[in-house]
Amino acid sequence: MNKKVNNFNVTGLILPLIILLAWHLSVQSGMFPPAILPPIGDVAMAFLNMMESGLLVGDILVSLTRVLRGYLLAIFAGVTLGTLMGTSKHINDFFTLTLNSIRQIPILAWIPLIILWLGIGEESKVAVIFLAAFFPILINTISGMLSTPKGLVEVAALYKLSGWMTFRKVYFPSALPQIFVGLKLGLGISWVAVVAAELIAASSGIGFRISDARSMMEPDVMIVGMISIGVLGVSMDKALTLILDRITPWEK
Structure with a gap:
């Protein structure tokens, strides 16, 4: 191994x-030309300067906080509603048409309206991230619940397990790998959403720094920001994978 x-x-x-x-x-x-693609050494120097000044760490913390707030809200809402829709046909029928319609609207199309509703503060950025991450988590949770073997559900009914115990012992363990697929997809989209929101309306964060560097013709700073997003995204994705491996050893 x-x-x-x-x-x-x-x-x-x-x-x-x-x-x-x-x-x-x-x-x-x-x-x-260097104005379009700077030398690797210039990018490394920009990284060191941004670390020394605290700009990069500050931007990372701001963006990471926004991502975590929106992402955690999306996990709670997506897993909760996905569980209800995946285990109840009536609830599924009630929500499916509306949610499928909303899901077709690109996240970039929502940003101007969300800013109009919530302003340019933190709430609007968290809302954009929430909306972007919510649907992958929801859809995969529903899929995981629906793919639970019927035989296991019948055994739970035979032993007269309560609804909560059936969920805990049957539905949730069976759906967990699929739920984590949604969590990983939602996490990746969260970083796309936070950068998009910060590019349009922000005064801090990695997306803002990239936009500011573009206006100042500093491609080295732009590349530092892009690499930072990639490293953060991969690190968080790896953390999710390790968590899944720990709590679902039977899937290895």
Whole structure:
């Protein structure tokens, strides 16, 4: 197992190294001017300067706080409603048409209206993240509940388990892997949403920093922001995977 993990890690580094090499050669050959694609050294220096000044850490904390607030709200609402819709046909029929209609509207189309309703403060950004993350979590929770083997549900009924015990012992363990698929999808979309919201209306955060760097013609700062989002997203996704492995060992 360890050998496979190590091989995967080494293999996973090949493409980033190829990208870095292509980046370096493109800049050195003059294919792209520094104003469009800065040298790797300039990006590294921008990273160090932003770390030293505290700008990068501050922006990361602001964006991370927004993501966590919206994402956790989406988990609560998505898993709760998804459980109800996945275990009750009447509730499913009541919500499906409306939610499917809302789900078709791109998150970018919601941002101006949400800002109009909630202003440009933290509430609007959290609302955008919530709306973006909610539907992947909801849909996968419903799918997980509906895919619960009917035989297990019948056994629970045979033993006269209560509704809560049936959910706890049958539905939830069976649906958990699918729920985590929704959690991971929702997490990725949360970062897309927070950057989109910060690009439009914010005075802090990684998205704001990228937008500000664009207006100041600082591509090195823009790339630092983009890499920071990627690293944060991958780290949080890995954390979710580790949690899933711990609580669902039978899925390994």
